[in-house]
Amino acid sequence: MSVRWPTYVSLTLNVALFGAWLATGKHPDRSVRASTAIRARPADAAEAEPKAGDAPVSAPASTGLRWLDLSSEDLRAYRDNLRRAGCPEATARDIMRAVINERFNRRRLELVQPFADRYWDMLAGGDKAFKSIGDRLGSMKEERDAVLKDILGDEPSDPAAERARRVEGWNENWSWLPASKAAQMVSIEAKYQKLRDDLEAEIGRRPDGKQTPEDQAARKKLADQIKTEREALLSVEEREELRLRESGAAQWAENLHGFEPDEQELRAVARLRLETDDAAKRLRGEKWEEKDLKAALKQSEEQLQAKIKGVLGEERYAQYDRARDGDFGNLSRVTERYGLPADAAVQAFEARKAAVAAVEQIKQNASLPEPERRTALEFIQRETERALAQALGNEVLATYREHGGAWVAGLVGGTDGVNSPPHR
Amino acid sequence: MNARHGLGVCLLAVSVVLNALLGIAWSKRATPPAAPPARRAIRSPRPPPLPVADAAAASTAMPMAETAQQVPWRQVESDDYRIYVANLRAIGCPEWLVREILVADVEKLYEQRSAAVSKRREYWISGGRRRALARGEENQRAALEAEKRALIKELVGCEWDAKAAKTWHDDLWGDIPVVTVLLGAFGESRPVQLIGLVEKYEHLSNELKRKADHILLPADEANLTALSRSLQTELGTVLSPAELDEFELRLESVVTLMDSLHTEGVELTGAELREMMRLRKSVENPIGRLVLGDRDLPEEAQKQIEAGVKRLLGETRFADYQRAQEGSYREVLSFTEERGLPKPVAVQVYDLRTAAEQEAERLKQDQTLTPDQRRNELNTVRATTADAVVRTLGKTVSEDYIKQHGGWLESLANLPKQEGATP
Numbered sequence: 001m002s003v004r005w006p007t008y009v010s011l012t013l014n015v016a017l018f019g020a021w022l023a024t025g026k027h028p029d030r031s032v033r034a035s036t037a038i039r040a041r042p043a044d045a046a047e048a049e050p051k052a053g054d055a056p057v058s059a060p061a062s063t064g065l066r067w068l069d070l071s072s073e074d075l076r077a078y079r080d081n082l083r084r085a086g087c088p089e090a091t092a093r094d095i096m097r098a099v100i101n102e103r104f105n106r107r108r109l110e111l112v113q114p115f116a117d118r119y120w121d122m123l124a125g126g127d128k129a130f131k132s133i134g135d136r137l138g139s140m141k142e143e144r145d146a147v148l149k150d151i152l153g154d155e156p157s158d159p160a161a162e163r164a165r166r167v168e169g170w171n172e173n174w175s176w177l178p179a180s181k182a183a184q185m186v187s188i189e190a191k192y193q194k195l196r197d198d199l200e201a202e203i204g205r206r207p208d209g210k211q212t213p214e215d216q217a218a219r220k221k222l223a224d225q226i227k228t229e230r231e232a233l234l235s236v237e238e239r240e241e242l243r244l245r246e247s248g249a250a251q252w253a254e255n256l257h258g259f260e261p262d263e264q265e266l267r268a269v270a271r272l273r274l275e276t277d278d279a280a281k282r283l284r285g286e287k288w289e290e291k292d293l294k295a296a297l298k299q300s301e302e303q304l305q306a307k308i309k310g311v312l313g314e315e316r317y318a319q320y321d322r323a324r325d326g327d328f329g330n331l332s333r334v335t336e337r338y339g340l341p342a343d344a345a346v347q348a349f350e351a352r353k354a355a356v357a358a359v360e361q362i363k364q365n366a367s368l369p370e371p372e373r374r375t376a377l378e379f380i381q382r383e384t385e386r387a388l389a390q391a392l393g394n395e396v397l398a399t400y401r402e403h404g405g406a407w408v409a410g411l412v413g414g415t416d417g418v419n420s421p422p423h424r
Numbered sequence: 425m426n427a428r429h430g431l432g433v434c435l436l437a438v439s440v441v442l443n444a445l446l447g448i449a450w451s452k453r454a455t456p457p458a459a460p461p462a463r464r465a466i467r468s469p470r471p472p473p474l475p476v477a478d479a480a481a482a483s484t485a486m487p488m489a490e491t492a493q494q495v496p497w498r499q500v501e502s503d504d505y506r507i508y509v510a511n512l513r514a515i516g517c518p519e520w521l522v523r524e525i526l527v528a529d530v531e532k533l534y535e536q537r538s539a540a541v542s543k544r545r546e547y548w549i550s551g552g553r554r555r556a557l558a559r560g561e562e563n564q565r566a567a568l569e570a571e572k573r574a575l576i577k578e579l580v581g582c583e584w585d586a587k588a589a590k591t592w593h594d595d596l597w598g599d600i601p602v603v604t605v606l607l608g609a610f611g612e613s614r615p616v617q618l619i620g621l622v623e624k625y626e627h628l629s630n631e632l633k634r635k636a637d638h639i640l641l642p643a644d645e646a647n648l649t650a651l652s653r654s655l656q657t658e659l660g661t662v663l664s665p666a667e668l669d670e671f672e673l674r675l676e677s678v679v680t681l682m683d684s685l686h687t688e689g690v691e692l693t694g695a696e697l698r699e700m701m702r703l704r705k706s707v708e709n710p711i712g713r714l715v716l717g718d719r720d721l722p723e724e725a726q727k728q729i730e731a732g733v734k735r736l737l738g739e740t741r742f743a744d745y746q747r748a749q750e751g752s753y754r755e756v757l758s759f760t761e762e763r764g765l766p767k768p769v770a771v772q773v774y775d776l777r778t779a780a781e782q783e784a785e786r787l788k789q790d791q792t793l794t795p796d797q798r799r800n801e802l803n804t805v806r807a808t809t810a811d812a813v814v815r816t817l818g819k820t821v822s823e824d825y826i827k828q829h830g831g832w833l834e835s836l837a838n839l840p841k842q843e844g845a846t847p
Binding site for chain 2: 007010011013014065066067068082085086087088090091094095098099101102104105106108109112113115116118119120121122123124126130131133134135136137138139140141176245250253254255256257259260261262263266267333334336337338399403
């Protein structure tokens with residue numbers, strides 16, 4: 001059998017594959033091409049710094065870029081070389097900051113390293129020994145900051161990003177409105193933000209930088225205008241919702257532990273709280289004697305609690321009232337940490353309430369002789385510890401003692417929190 | 425014929441083998457590297473340009489748009505971090521700068537990803553639900569932080585923390601020179617590595633505490649101890665054993681001297697101070713404290729340190745050391761030093777004060793005295809002490825002293841509240 005034709009075919013394939021290999025080699029991945037470009041340089045060329053004033057690269061060579069052509073002792077030339085090479089500004093800033101820091105780091109180390117061996121003697125000599133080093137380091141930092149400023153300019157502000165962040169915030173704030181109305185609201189926000197920015201820019205441009213009463217008036221006018229425009233856009237219900245959201249009243253359940261109100265409860269109590277807050281504002285605006293004002297505010301708070309009870313119902317109100325107590329909060333945190341059922345915190349809290357009541361009774365009994373009083377308090381303490389251990393278990397009780405439960409050990413003294421009213 | 429045929433077969437065989445080799449080589453060249461970590465495009469808007477050096481440079485600077493097709497930097501950048509790193513290395517970018525460029529880029533990417541974790545929340549939700557959502561977001565951020573650290577380590581071959589670099593380059597200058605000297609001893613890049621490791625473990629420790637709602641169970645304590653050991657091990661990869669020992673001693677010195685230990689008037693040598701730090705370190709390692717947080721030393725441990733210091737300094741200087749821990753002694757020592765008076769003068773005034781305060785306290789507690797008797801006795805203590813202070817410091821200096829620091833003399837005669845104000 002003749003091998004001539006298979007040989008021809010195979011040889012042709014050799015040529016074709018060699019060609020393909022070469023062709024792929026003309027467009028290797030960038031790292032391969034670049035490394036080829038520097039392979040001809042001495043091994044240490046990459047670390048060598050060119051002389052100051054080296055001409056910056058004017059255009060990229062087709063063979064690729066060399067760091068040697070970008071770097072320069074002259075920081076401005078270094079920076080401009082990066083720009084001409086098409087390095088993105090953000091990256092150029094990172095590079096220049098790193099280069100400046102590296103150069104000053106070397107100088108800083110030259111300054112401090114000779115003292116490294118004398119560290120202990122200097123430290124034994126007190127602060128004075130380090131003061132002169134501190135002063136010199138401080139000056140060097142000022143110098144570095146000046147170079148950073150010279151080379152990088154002011155820290156870049158990014159108005160477009162700032163605008164985008166604001167719009168995102170507005171979108172979130174108004175997301176509860178129907179989409180078209182939310183968009184209108186965002187437009188209003190943007191319009192007034194521009195007006196506010198213009199006003200502040202104008203004030204900032206003044207040579208003396210002083211603010212005038214007219215500035216305050218202009219700010220207030222803008223605030224009133226945006227409020228009017230917003231309200232014109234909203235329905236009565238939406239205005240009410242906005243008022244609730246903008247008031248602190250809506251955050252009434254934020255720090256409660258062991259009471260999870262649903263949306264309806266959250267809104268209902270927020271409305272009641274807002275009414276009470278408004279009433280309190282009115283009271284404070286009127287001329288009252290201090291004690292009368294206190295009494296009126298107390299009465300107002302009591303009325304609020306009665307209304308909340310009406311809205312939540314007896315059982316839910318009892319849960320809410322317990323959750324407002326800081327000691328119950330402490331118990332809840334500890335029991336949640338151990339993954340105990342919510343009931344454990346409730347039981348322990350009942351034991352605390354019973355202890356508080358019993359101690360109070362003994363305190364009120366002035367005729368009780370000291371030894372008997374002490375015996376009674378010791379009995380309460382033992383019983384309370386037993387009840388708490390039953391509710392929580394010994395390990396959890398030990399943890400609780402360290403996280404809000406120190407009062408247990410103070411029962412005999414009749415102090416340590418048992419006498420204090422519940423935290424609200 | 426047979427010979428020619430044999431030659432032809434050989435040629436064919438060589439050609440076939442060559443084809444196989446060329447085929448493999450070609451396919452290798454044509455195949456991209458396998459699954460490198462993606463350098464997702466950072467979409468932050470372009471910051472304003474860097475300042476232009478001068479007008480000439482400005483006129484020669486090429487606008488980006490015109491050179492977009494030929495800018496050489498395009499040949500270096502890649503959406504694939506591994507290629508980006510390789511390209512930077514290939515064009516001769518120094519290794520430390522490769523690291524800085526990469527880390528800055530990765531930091532920006534993860535800053536964006538971390539910011540994106542915050543999700544729009546329902547407004548009308550309970551505090552418990554809101555806290556749970558916040559915890560979830562914190563966990564996601566913590567996971568991103570871990571991912572970022574792993575990526576940087578993979579790319580630059582070591583742990584490198586941009587925040588630590590910022591601390592070293594921006595914060596550790598003249599304000600706390602003792603720390604700059606401490607860290608500067610370890611050369612150019614190791615200070616950042618050391619700060620980075622410490623910050624990493626502080627972060628891990630804070631994360632653990634946050635997840636535990638700051639209620640630490642025995643298992644959490646064990647995990648914190650493990651973290652502390654881990655930090656020690658990792659520091660051992662950056663420092664030699666001798667360096668690590670010295671680093672710990674110096675760290676102890678910075679922490680204790682800034683925090684609670686005073687040596688004013690003790691006249692310690694550097695070697696003595698170092699030995700004192702070794703005594704403290706033997707009781708509680710400062711590396712552990714960084715992770716576990718400040719804790720009161722057990723009384724036994726404090727006694728052990730005190731006994732060691734006494735052995736080191738001897739009776740007399742140990743008394744100096746004990747006095748130096750008292751604010752009232754440091755106050756008078758500083759006053760007398762400013763006026764060039766010898767240390768024994770400060771010691772005398774301090775002793776007068778201590779004795780007078782003890783006597784006044786005894787009188788205030790003495791239930792056998794009537795209020796009038798108590799008042800008289802306290803006034804006598806005050807007057808005799810004031811006379812003694814004048815004799816010790818001299819008339820002129822004592823006037824300054826009483827004006828500036830004499831409040832304690834007045835307090836000597838203060839009566840208990842129920843017996844009325846100071847006469």
